[in-house]
Amino acid sequence: MTREGRAWVGTLLAVAFTALPLAAQADEGDKGAEGETADEVSSLRPKLEFGLEAKANFRQSDENQFPIKTFGPPFDPPMTRFLETVNSGSHFELSDLTLFADATWSEHLVAHAKIDFIDLYERNPTSTADKVDVDELWLRLGHDSQPAALPAGGGGYFKIGKFPKFERQNDRHLESYGLVSTAFNRIEDVGLELGLDLGRHVYLKGSLTQGNPVFLRDPNALAGDNGTPEFRKKDPNPELKNGIVIPYDAATQDIDADGNLQKGLGLGVRFASEDGANGVDVLVFGRRRTLADHVDFKGSFYGADLDLLDGPDGIPELPRKDVTFPLTSDRKQEVGGNVWIYFGGGSFFGQYVDQDLGGLGRIGYEGELAWRFDLPLGASFAGRQLFPSVQPVVRYSKLDPDFRPAPKSPSPSFAWQWEKLDFGVRLTVIAGLDVTAEYAKNDFVLLNGTKHDNNETLVTLRWRI
Amino acid sequence: MTGKGKTGPLLALLLTWAAGASGEDLRGKIELLARGGKGLAKGSDVRQAVVFFEPKEPRPTRAPEAPFTITTEDKEFLPRVLAIPRGAKVRFPNSDPILHNVFSVSGANSFDFGLYRKGPGQTRRFDAPGLVRVFCNVHHSMVAYIWVLGTPFSASPGADGTFALSGLPQGPGKLTVWHEQAEPWTIDLSIPIPGTIAARLEVTRPRIPPHVDKTGRSYFRNSREKYGG
Numbered sequence: 001m002t003r004e005g006r007a008w009v010g011t012l013l014a015v016a017f018t019a020l021p022l023a024a025q026a027d028e029g030d031k032g033a034e035g036e037t038a039d040e041v042s043s044l045r046p047k048l049e050f051g052l053e054a055k056a057n058f059r060q061s062d063e064n065q066f067p068i069k070t071f072g073p074p075f076d077p078p079m080t081r082f083l084e085t086v087n088s089g090s091h092f093e094l095s096d097l098t099l100f101a102d103a104t105w106s107e108h109l110v111a112h113a114k115i116d117f118i119d120l121y122e123r124n125p126t127s128t129a130d131k132v133d134v135d136e137l138w139l140r141l142g143h144d145s146q147p148a149a150l151p152a153g154g155g156g157y158f159k160i161g162k163f164p165k166f167e168r169q170n171d172r173h174l175e176s177y178g179l180v181s182t183a184f185n186r187i188e189d190v191g192l193e194l195g196l197d198l199g200r201h202v203y204l205k206g207s208l209t210q211g212n213p214v215f216l217r218d219p220n221a222l223a224g225d226n227g228t229p230e231f232r233k234k235d236p237n238p239e240l241k242n243g244i245v246i247p248y249d250a251a252t253q254d255i256d257a258d259g260n261l262q263k264g265l266g267l268g269v270r271f272a273s274e275d276g277a278n279g280v281d282v283l284v285f286g287r288r289r290t291l292a293d294h295v296d297f298k299g300s301f302y303g304a305d306l307d308l309l310d311g312p313d314g315i316p317e318l319p320r321k322d323v324t325f326p327l328t329s330d331r332k333q334e335v336g337g338n339v340w341i342y343f344g345g346g347s348f349f350g351q352y353v354d355q356d357l358g359g360l361g362r363i364g365y366e367g368e369l370a371w372r373f374d375l376p377l378g379a380s381f382a383g384r385q386l387f388p389s390v391q392p393v394v395r396y397s398k399l400d401p402d403f404r405p406a407p408k409s410p411s412p413s414f415a416w417q418w419e420k421l422d423f424g425v426r427l428t429v430i431a432g433l434d435v436t437a438e439y440a441k442n443d444f445v446l447l448n449g450t451k452h453d454n455n456e457t458l459v460t461l462r463w464r465i
Numbered sequence: 466m467t468g469k470g471k472t473g474p475l476l477a478l479l480l481t482w483a484a485g486a487s488g489e490d491l492r493g494k495i496e497l498l499a500r501g502g503k504g505l506a507k508g509s510d511v512r513q514a515v516v517f518f519e520p521k522e523p524r525p526t527r528a529p530e531a532p533f534t535i536t537t538e539d540k541e542f543l544p545r546v547l548a549i550p551r552g553a554k555v556r557f558p559n560s561d562p563i564l565h566n567v568f569s570v571s572g573a574n575s576f577d578f579g580l581y582r583k584g585p586g587q588t589r590r591f592d593a594p595g596l597v598r599v600f601c602n603v604h605h606s607m608v609a610y611i612w613v614l615g616t617p618f619s620a621s622p623g624a625d626g627t628f629a630l631s632g633l634p635q636g637p638g639k640l641t642v643w644h645e646q647a648e649p650w651t652i653d654l655s656i657p658i659p660g661t662i663a664a665r666l667e668v669t670r671p672r673i674p675p676h677v678d679k680t681g682r683s684y685f686r687n688s689r690e691k692y693g694g
Contacts, residue, residue, distance in 0.1 A: 275676055
């Protein structure tokens with residue numbers, strides 16, 4: 001670990017141990033105000049809770065192909081290749097089977113695990129990657145407030161393990177993601193995180209993590225096949241096709257301790273009603289790390305980080321300048337802001353991110369508006385109301401890169417202007433079971449100025465217990 | 466001492482008793498005003514108000530043996546507002562085909578029936594005077610109020626806001642007009658009062674008051690992020 005990395009770890013630990021007594025005080029304050037509830041646990045034996053989530057989908061994906069430049073060996077003789085819709089057409093899929101486990105010693109000592117046994121849409125992006133994935137595995141000491149929820153008072157938490165980035169939207173109302181979420185904070189990272197509540201309304205976040213390797217995927221449901229063994233063939237025909245890809249923060253690979261850690265900082269302000277029905281939370285954040293020359297990526301022979309942006313190598317006939325993106329540094333940095341607004345059954349989430357990816361600039365923003373309407377009591381089953389609520393949702397997102405690819409880059413779509421409009425409706429069938437029907441309209445502008453789209457319809461039956 | 470002198474105090478006592486037995490009437494009218502007092506409030510039901518008079522010399526209340534009833538029906542409490550004498554019982558039958566969990570965290574009148582299905586429900590006796598806020602732990606929109614009164618003099622207004630209290634003892638006391646969407650209106654007065662009392666209440670509160678579930682947690686947060694992104 002570098003000297004800078006050690007300094008960050010030291011700082012985080014020092015602040016964490018300063019914050020923990022405050023957290024303990026806040027704990028006592030909670031009990032005084034509300035009384036200890038029957039289900040709270042304060043012994044050495046944790047309360048264990050398990051959950052299960054399963055999703056079945058109907059997916060209809062438009063079929064589109066966009067030719068990309070030819071290049072030499074190993075694709076000799078030269079051939080035209082395409083960026084193609086991932087697994088186009090109509091499909092029924094069992095897309096998700098996830099186990100959740102929580103061990104709760106008290107509100108201030110919690111461990112959490114989330115394991116995907118099937119996750120077609122979230123796992124590492126190729127069909128040959130790991131099928132079982134530990135999505136989250138962390139231990140938290142102290143209290144962490146949800147966005148726009150007021151803590152009892154000052155305090156904080158310290159978290160270690162694999163966990164979502166603190167700026168991620170954790171209550172999406174569609175199964176799809178916005179472009180900004182996909183590009184920057186959809187996937188969990190590994191490391192340490194610290195949160196400090198400076199009173200009830202102002203908070204700080206800090207993290208020191210491994211950093212998600214930069215890889216490529218299609219922003220629609222399926223990521224696509226890139227760098228699978230099929231691509232070593234002369235005339236590759238991958239199972240899922242490669243997708244119309246953007247660079248994104250992909251799943252962390254094997255834990256490395258090379259000291260090349262990502263530092264994250266956030267400052268937030270929140271106001272909310274005491275009952276949690278209404279609230280607003282504004283968070284500004286920044287992350288920075290050094291891009292690795294190469295990161296091995298499970299399920300793909302493409303390397304991540306700079307290796308990906310450098311373009312294909314080992315092709316003597318192709319000068320580097322013809323395939324590499326115009327990289328000017330090894331710095332990866334995101335600066336952004338989030339806003340969460342809750343108003344009873346309504347909610348809005350907005351995010352803005354300005355990224356510097358080795359000198360490649362990209363701006364992204366997205367906003368999601370949702371409203372849940374409670375439905376009158378009609379039919380019931382096993383003491384639960386059938387169709388208790390319906391929730392229409394609309395989300396707009398945009399990625400605006402300010403760089404151009406090399407003339408023979410295999411991934412020109414990295415530089416396309418991209419807009420995505422997702423809209424849909426989620427109908428709760430019964431508590432724990434819902435159906436979400438949504439449509440994703442992807443519009444992008446190619447480098448030659450022509451406009452195209454690549455759209456997708458998704459209907460998801462989701463079951464949670 | 467003359468005979469007149471002997472019967473005078475007794476006569477006075479009998480007259481006082483007679484006046485107390487028949488008592489005085491008090492009439493009034495409640496108006497619910499929009500925020501800022503700008504005209505009548507729309508959408509607020511004046512019939513949900515409770516009017517009660519507390520004489521300076523407290524009078525005993527008598528709780529009936531049979532319980533009052535608040536039914537859960539179509540994800541609502543019916544009636545929404547109930548005034549009962551101290552010591553009375555209230556039964557909470559569930560006529561919905563779904564589970565409810567009726568509870569209150571109102572001080573000495575707190576209770577929690579847990580989840581229960583359609584059926585006669587459970588009964589709770591209320592001994593502590595005051596307002597009992599009743600909620601359902603499953604359905605945030607379900608709200609009811611029980612006024613446990615230490616006075617026998619109470620009334621509910623009609624649709625036009627008029628009310629009448631009868632049998633009031635002469636002398637000083639406090640009149641309270643309560644509505645769920647307004648600050649309570651009170652006045653000290655001395656019975657009898659000629660004419661009609663006018664009570665104007667400004668509607669400043671939502672129909673569903675801010676409240677948390679029985680564990681002190683938000684109804685909204687529980688469903689928002691349990692499973693994460």
